Amino acid sequence: MSVNSADPSGRFEAPKTVDVVLVKAGRTKIRYPADLLHDDGTHVVVRAAWAGAGVRDFGFVRFEPGDVFTEHYWRDRWYSVKEVRTSEGALKGWYCDIARPADVAPGEVVCEDLDLDLWRSADGRTVVRLDEDEFAASGLETTDPQAASAARAALDELERIAHEGDFEALLT
Template structure:
């Protein structure tokens, strides 16, 4: 997506930051902002297929993304081109900030996957998180990130996940 897409009404640029650098930037349609939670929709922003083994992100996929200003995670519902839910990919992040038309999200390496049927709930990238150095450089942020991952896993396994996105 071009940087100009945020110039259209109802459009934002999602800016995903990792280790102090912009990892990806893409245009998204603003679906809602209640002052705490921001919801956007965007097509898969990758140039190629990304196969995780448990899910493939590919051209035609559509993400409905939920970001919070007061929570340490983002939840992304993934649907294929026909509209079938593949599942939910959850990023552990610092609380999101909205600056003008830029939605800025700092990725903290930890992730969670919940399959469409809810049977598979996978904690991801815990090794990357450990290697990131965050537990040593910012122990409070690291503790908040781990607590957020634990909370999401509990919601994903215990049925509270759908209420989170309602």
């Protein structure tokens, strides 16, 4: 079901706002409002402005005020993918969080971050695995080996897709 689809009279609904809640180690890391663009029961898509404070420079990409994130969450996948664009609409790339499948409730999308991340630049030349040290330090491999295995498999899958080139196909 597309939230922005036309109703029988031909009018379009305004996007509904939901809160995106990113949880890490049992605590809310960040909560921010986003426009709900799509929810088909498995795949949820929201759009939000950069919710961080100021500029975040990773060296290979900068997230800054005005950037727009179109975020894809799934109820059955161990990751989320955020398409990142400048305020002018230029594609910067995709930031992928390895996470438990999203929990979607009325008015919110909750995603539990499992520390592993992947960045793929818009041109596909830069693919970077991130935060593997944080993942190792989290202790998840001891406390929940099945989740740790699913997280590593998700990171490997995303990296393979990122190198194959058709990353946008993942988002459909």
